[in-house]
Amino acid sequence: MLNQEEHKRYNRHVILDQVGLEGQLKLKAAKVLVIGAGGLGCPVLQYLTAAGVGTIGIIDFDTVDLSNLQRQILFTTADVGKNKASCAAERLQQLNDQVKFEVYPERLTSTNALELFAAYDLIIDGTDNFSTRYLVNDAAVLTNKPLVYGSIYKFEGQVSVFNYEDGPTYRCLFPVPPKAGTIKNCSEIGVIGVLPGIIGTQQANEAIKIIMGVGKPLSGKLLIYDALQASYITVGIQRAEAEVQKTLDMKANFAQHDYDLFCGVKGTLEAHELSNSVFKTMLNDELVRIIDLREGWEEPQLDGSNVERIIMSDIQNMIERFKTDKTVVLVCQTGARSNNVRQLLKQTHQLQEIKELKGGMEQYGN
């Protein structure tokens, strides 16, 4: 049943033939888990809350950063430093006090995912890295929940519905993650602020369609949006039973599965790569020069008596500074810039011994 306030609040839904009171009651009974309250998660959460989804779970370990506000529309300048999941729930409760929020200010891991997913009807992926995307897919398959997928890159977005009524899964589309050293994220490459708004809103629409049982979910198809050309293309995807089986086979030992290892984010170190612990011993060592390739505003800051900063745009003019008898260690945010600079120094300037912090400052201290 809807109370009087809800009748008024959801009137524009209820008067739609395809929705009616029945559709609105389905939304009210639904439990949706949103993974990540970032660029995609914010618009997803805003529309699901406005639409009257009864229970919304929000999981995000991260805190609001000033550089998030260009696209993460639930947050204000005063929220910088606060946990995203709690902060989003607080804001959303003001939008709709009829919705029940479950807040998880923690990381999604292979240890907590299955139990968490089991408590919901539908999962929405708003994460920002491959490790978590494969984890989300596998946990959705193992708990048999439909998964609304969205992903963004610069001016381009992808949307699909996975694991819906025996449809394809994320692994049927991308069976293996890309090589770790080649991956960059929004903080390295930039993203146009409205893009996650467009893609996240489409994810919310797919979720609402699935809950209400109206229209045709975007299952078996990948929708690709190009914001520069304002064009969409749709690509058909088939379910690959062998890929789905790989996930099903993980069930017994799921908690032991290491997605960072699978995605190559951690694992064996190459000769030029330094682990966190080795890197830590090199801080303040006078025989080492640590070169931070990041802009001054990037966090966390790196402090040490032997840390100097050379930003990317200055590299070409600063080549001499890399020529030294000391051990040179490059550091950036995710390891992408340090890898590029190391390659440049090796190939163009024959500097063979340059080291880098694997995974960059983003994983340092985690």
Added chain:
Amino acid sequence: MMLDLKYLGRIVEVTGVSNEQIESANKMDLKGLRELLNQRYPNLKSESFQIAVNQELKSDDYLIDRTCEIAILPPFAGG
């Protein structure tokens, strides 16, 4: 036959163009197309991507035997 190629995501940064047409005298499977593209753009070797033919995702043994539209789809994970 004419291959009407569309590059997406970061693949565009390797190829420098988002669309191009390549004429091929021979039939080839998608494994062959990957080799052809790797020769044309050596930096593609380190990139991961899936291939769609006429708007359908296909596996590497799929044979291209006529003019078609091909989309080169990299995974990306931003959110």
